[in-house]
Amino acid sequence: MSLKQKTILLLGPQNTGKTSLFNHLTNSRFQTVNYPGSTVECAIGSLSKKSTESPQKYNIQVIDSPGITSLIGRSEDEKIAISCLTNMSKINKTYDKNPNSVVLVLDSTQLACQLALFKQLIHAGIRPIVAITMKDVLQKRGLSINEQLLKKELGVPVILINNRNKDGIDDLLTSVSTDFAIPSSSTFNMPTSTNVSQLSLDFKWVESLISKIGVKSTSSEKKYSWDLDTILLHPILGLFVFGGIMTTLFWAIFSLATPLMDGIDSMFTWLITLTNSYVPEGIIQTILSDGVITSIGASLIFVPQVAFLFFLIGLLESSGYLARGAALVDKPLSKIGLTGRSFVPLLSGNACAIPAMTAARSIPNKGERLATIFIIPLMVCSARLPVFGLFILLVLSDKSKALGGLMLTGIYLLSLLIAAVVARLLTKFKTFQDKSEGFVMALPRLSMPIFKQVFIQTFYQTKKFITGAGPTIFVVGMGLWFMSSFPNSDHSFAKMIGQWMDPIWAPMGVDWQVGVAILLSFAAREVFVSALAIIFAVQQESQSGIFHSLSQAVTSDGAPVFTLPVVLGLIIFFMISMQCLPTLAVAKKEMGGWKLPVIMTISYIGLAYVLAIITYQVSLLFLA
Amino acid sequence: MSNHIRLLSDIHSDEQVEIYSIEGEGPTQHRVIEMGCTPGTPIRLIQKQAFGGPIIAMIRDAKIAIRKSDAQLIKVCS
Structure with missing residues (x-):
């Protein structure tokens, strides 16, 4: 028997704990669906707890909406x-037109x-149930709300909720189930423009209501979070704290993710050894070990880094700091035509351009949103990191770890500078x-992050990253294996293509093998490292294995492949070049057509190529 | 209420004033009003960011950040 569908819409301002409440209601099991005709996602999940009032009477869907x-x-x-x-029915035809x-x-x-x-909402003819969160914070401040009086004044059910211990969730469910008894209402009278005089009256009404129900924070009371802001938002100290937090963030990603990445690396090396010892030598063995396992390994190795960045950004967001960062x-x-609202998308771009472009949806100005999306591919995303890591190792050998860190910082700063210049140029165009x-931005209250919620969020974002980019990396890896193995490894397709394209790479001082790796990295730039490994027939998959073989790699005439000028040129190339098919697909969706993403891709590749040649040729003069 | 009308961008840190009017019509003005900056509301400037950055103000128990040029749209009186 199919149950009748009923929908609950969670609506409200940003940072009120909607998503925490949503996770409690759905037991953190949900899927994100695109709202038809847009790229904005709504999270939808089945209500996990059934209210005692109406057991199993309906199939209840909960929808979380943006603030x-x-x-x-x-x-x-x-x-x-x-x-x-x-238009709830637009999401799913089986839903009623309006949320129930x-x-x-x-x-x-x-x-x-x-x-x-x-x-x-009342003006529009909508009678909501009011869920008031952060009950615990209110109690901590020694304040309380007269729930009964508020209920009477508002004329709708009012439920106080504590998202940290699920207090109030049951009461909320009871109220919701009584709502379902009411037949879905007719058309709502939605406002089309801001009615300033009406809003003034509404706020007057709120003022009198607040004085009646008794929540009034007294100015004499010094609150913890407000005090912290005197440092966090201090004109000078605030900037130092900001710099400190950002440095810690990126340091933590590298240092915490590295052991996990090494673990994944050794696991796949072990899998290859295992395959090679159990599967008889031949085509099946090479397909499995050099093709399938290497490709899956190459696509999974970045997961720890991406997950850590998602998690740490999640912590900052949950604590309320991100909004402060935006203000800072x-x-x-x-100066480059953007506002603080671009901060979070650009910061996320340092993990992965895909969720970063999605995050830009919160920017109200279309031009600013497009400009932000346009420069996101210039951020040092996690796929660029292993490439830069390899280059730094090749240049420095084992000289100094500190110097390597300095170089990486330099790469980050140069990337930001290039992004700033591009954004500045974009302000010349009407689009x-x-x-x-x-x-104008509301600063949420500072609070301890709810770790569980951040974990759930990180899990879903990481899962999306794997399912989004993973298949591309896998397919490219398989294709590469095929190209470099057939017709035979001495005269492979890859070699033919590489040598044919040699005139393109020659001005960069790049050998054909590296040229092939660059070509393949246009599908996803992280492919570059594994492509080099496959092309130079590196047996070990570990970074040090690759490094040793590559540092000794020589061209057909015996000259070393990776000289300092070559590597410097390659760093510049990878810093600017647009090499990620999934990003291109997302950019098309977010920018509403192919025109801008194509312009973006061509200009970044062109710029990367020209600057790489200049870097190579100039450094040849000074270093060779 | 005195007649001394200034711009929100010109008041000092920790100064408590009252919103007099919001100048002009547009998305910025609407957003400001929707966030509770209606005439007659007390507003307190908490901090000014360095190098002419946004100002941080407290209105209706909430903290907001406003770019200095946008704060010039808000007239206040003491």
């Missing part, structure tokens, strides 16, 4: 959250500004000039 400030949507994110109210229950999630410590949203970098970003909305 909103009002019922007028300006950013892509906000627009979708609002259309969920009136709307839960407005508000932060108990911010009711003075957030309750106006409740009034806007707004000024420098304003990127829409700057209608300035920089």
